[in-house]
Amino acid sequence: MGKSVALVALATAGVALAGCQSGTTNTPDPVVATTADQSGSAGSTPATPAGKATIGSTITLAGNDPGAQVAVTVVTVANPAKGASDYITPKAGNKYVAVQVRLRNTGRAGYDDSPSNGAKVVDVQGQQYEATTDDITAGPSLPADTKIAPGGMVLGFLVFEVPATVRLSGFQFTLDSGFADQTGEWTLA
Numbered sequence: 001m002g003k004s005v006a007l008v009a010l011a012t013a014g015v016a017l018a019g020c021q022s023g024t025t026n027t028p029d030p031v032v033a034t035t036a037d038q039s040g041s042a043g044s045t046p047a048t049p050a051g052k053a054t055i056g057s058t059i060t061l062a063g064n065d066p067g068a069q070v071a072v073t074v075v076t077v078a079n080p081a082k083g084a085s086d087y088i089t090p091k092a093g094n095k096y097v098a099v100q101v102r103l104r105n106t107g108r109a110g111y112d113d114s115p116s117n118g119a120k121v122v123d124v125q126g127q128q129y130e131a132t133t134d135d136i137t138a139g140p141s142l143p144a145d146t147k148i149a150p151g152g153m154v155l156g157f158l159v160f161e162v163p164a165t166v167r168l169s170g171f172q173f174t175l176d177s178g179f180a181d182q183t184g185e186w187t188l189a
């Protein structure tokens with residue numbers, strides 16, 4: 001009788017553990033950098049051995065909402081960038097830097113966000129700079145209120161005002177106005 005009690009106890013413990021595991025949440029998939037062709041479709045070649053993406057590479061990021069997923073490609077960088085008019089200029093001692101990104105909604109949910117809220121450039125000292133709402137001559141900026149249906153895509157610049165002497169090393173992008181769990185990082189240097 002001692003063996004059957006022990007077996008019942010083990011079986012009960014196994015069922016209890018399985019029940020505990022089913023209530024846990026899954027962690028997001030790791031961020032993977034891939035190269036992209038001009039049409040924006042991603043290939044499968046890693047961007048760099050260290051995992052940081054480079055200009056032209058795509059990183060697919062998950063948002064906080066179920067089914068929210070966007071493939072982000074850094075297309076080009078304008079450094080320095082020129083303001084769209086004589087009235088749009090950086091402060092004395094500063095310059096504009098613009099990062100052109102392609103956002104492709106690869107998820108099941110619609111994308112509705114302000115991309116500039118989740119974008120930063122980083123200098124070689126580690127200082128981060130947030131995006132501005134200024135327009136440049138290199139091309140149109142991403143709208144502050146960007147909406148992309150599943151399968152859809154948008155292309156535009158994110159503009160940053162930085163000190164004129166700063167050397168930038170990277171660009172960071174996070175969905176959900178910067179509050180999602182995954183952040184893509186691209187090397188600019």
